[in-house]
Amino acid sequence: xxxxxxxxxxxxxxxxxxxxxxxxxxxxxxxxxxxxxxxxxxxxxxxxxxxxxxxxxxxxxxxxxxxxxxxxxxxxxxxxxxxxxxxxxxxxxxxxxxxxxxxxxxxxxxxxxxxx
Amino acid sequence: xxxxxxxxxxxxxxxxxxxxxxxxxxxxxxxxxxxxxxxxxxxxxxxxxxxxxxxxxxxxxxxxxxxxxxxxxxxxxxxxxxxxxxxxxxxxxxxxxxxxxxxxxxxxxxxxxxxxxxxxxxxxxxxxxxxxxxxxxxxxxxxxxxxxxxxxxxxxxxxxxxxxxxxxxxxxxxxxxxxxxxxxxxxxxxxxxxxxxxxxxxxxxxxxxxxxxxxxxxxxxxxxxxxxxxxxxxxxxxxxxxxxxxxxxxxxxxxxxxxxxxxxxxxxxxxxxxxxxxxxxxxxxxxxxxxxxxxxxxxxxxxxxxxxxxxxxxxxxxxxxxxxxxxxxxxxxxx
Numbered sequence: 001x002x003x004x005x006x007x008x009x010x011x012x013x014x015x016x017x018x019x020x021x022x023x024x025x026x027x028x029x030x031x032x033x034x035x036x037x038x039x040x041x042x043x044x045x046x047x048x049x050x051x052x053x054x055x056x057x058x059x060x061x062x063x064x065x066x067x068x069x070x071x072x073x074x075x076x077x078x079x080x081x082x083x084x085x086x087x088x089x090x091x092x093x094x095x096x097x098x099x100x101x102x103x104x105x106x107x108x109x110x111x112x113x114x115x116x
Numbered sequence: 117x118x119x120x121x122x123x124x125x126x127x128x129x130x131x132x133x134x135x136x137x138x139x140x141x142x143x144x145x146x147x148x149x150x151x152x153x154x155x156x157x158x159x160x161x162x163x164x165x166x167x168x169x170x171x172x173x174x175x176x177x178x179x180x181x182x183x184x185x186x187x188x189x190x191x192x193x194x195x196x197x198x199x200x201x202x203x204x205x206x207x208x209x210x211x212x213x214x215x216x217x218x219x220x221x222x223x224x225x226x227x228x229x230x231x232x233x234x235x236x237x238x239x240x241x242x243x244x245x246x247x248x249x250x251x252x253x254x255x256x257x258x259x260x261x262x263x264x265x266x267x268x269x270x271x272x273x274x275x276x277x278x279x280x281x282x283x284x285x286x287x288x289x290x291x292x293x294x295x296x297x298x299x300x301x302x303x304x305x306x307x308x309x310x311x312x313x314x315x316x317x318x319x320x321x322x323x324x325x326x327x328x329x330x331x332x333x334x335x336x337x338x339x340x341x342x343x344x345x346x347x348x349x350x351x352x353x354x355x356x357x358x359x360x361x362x363x364x365x366x367x368x369x370x371x372x373x374x375x376x377x378x379x380x381x382x383x384x385x386x387x388x389x390x391x392x393x394x395x396x397x398x399x400x401x402x403x404x405x406x407x408x409x410x411x412x413x414x415x416x417x418x419x420x421x422x423x424x425x426x427x428x429x430x431x432x433x434x435x436x437x438x439x440x441x442x443x444x445x446x447x448x449x450x451x
Binding site for chain 1: 165207
């Protein structure tokens with residue numbers, strides 16, 4: 001009889017530890033959700049303009065030198081513009097949506113570009 | 117207690133040994149059958165698309181338009197073979213579409229025709245993409261009937277679009293002259309009507325095969341000489357009973373003077389790959405595409421490297437991008 005109690009005791013201990021461990025892991029994930037996701041964003045300056053690169057598991061996946069969807073070789077004029085659209089691409093990728101940027105996305109985010 | 121531990125350790129050892137043996141046997145079997153290895157490259161994510169159109173200029177693959185099961189697209193992307201990365205470029209200026217055609221004349225890409233299911237319309241508009249300026253210019257509409265599921269290829273001077281489906285299957289061919297901005301019909305293709313066939317280009321020869329018409333997979337095989345603009349019929353692709361080259365909605369590409377037909381549809385989606393050697397006019401089966409079997413994929417090919425991406429299997433739309441090494445040994449660890 002005593003044996004059963006000790007088995008139950010050990011089992012409960014393992015259960016508690018597992019739950020505690022999972023809880024810690026989850027809260028950690030949540031607090032760093034944007035940084036620890038599969039995808040990460042890097043904004044780089046390039047001759048008075050800005051480029052964004054998106055990495056998937058530390059491997060370059062997208063290198064965006066021109067404003068996506070816009071006609072011609074237009075580049076991002078500010079770091080903020082590149083960052084806004086880069087973050088939008090990352091959020092689409094994280095939601096498993098095809099990471100297409102439309103002209104409406106550019107307009108809605110007040111991106112400085114020539115809509116020819 | 118100690119004895120139990122020893123027993124368990126020995127069991128584990130046995131199991132590991134058996135697994136290792138089994139794994140090795142498996143590896144040997146694979147390499148005995150066929151040559152070629154597929155390696156996974158930079159990949160899109162789950163919500164992907166099929167029936168996109170693609171062309172390659174130097175080491176850059178260009179891909180645009182397509183259908184994801186709900187929506188038609190008009191976005192346009194480049195894939196850099198050297199850096200293994202993508203970039204979204206200027207939108208394709210025509211309406212969203214699937215099953216468009218594209219070809220390259222010199223260093224400029226052309227894309228047009230296709231189908232939009234929202235309006236249930238076959239399309240004939242055509243556009244030129246300038247890689248130096250990232251801009252599109254509308255050119256003369258395709259002069260044949262509006263259609264989709266064509267084959268298309270280019271030379272240094274002209275573009276060619278033919279076969280396809282405009283409500284019924286077609287066999288006519290049209291030539292685009294970029295200097296005059298005109299389309300003229302060219303004659304001499306003696307093959308069957310078809311849609312969703314493929315071509316691959318080796319030097320100045322364009323090889324045409326596969327496709328489907330009225331539920332029948334076409335088995336005739338043709339070569340078009342870009343210099344003389346003459347068609348010649350070759351041995352049917354089902355001549356050898358062991359080969360199953362016939363299919364529709366496949367992709368084709370060229371690596372180091374050999375042509376390849378991969379994936380596609382034959383009853384259902386398939387993953388088989390065949391290599392064509394022009395000097396011996398013979399087909400050899402290669403290592404099958406190592407991820408989901410698929411139809412309506414795209415291929416990037418610059419003559420020495422080739423990539424197969426996107427496509428669908430039934431209603432599952434696919435996102436991956438695989439490079440093919442026809443002479444490497446098959447390896448499961450790089451998928």
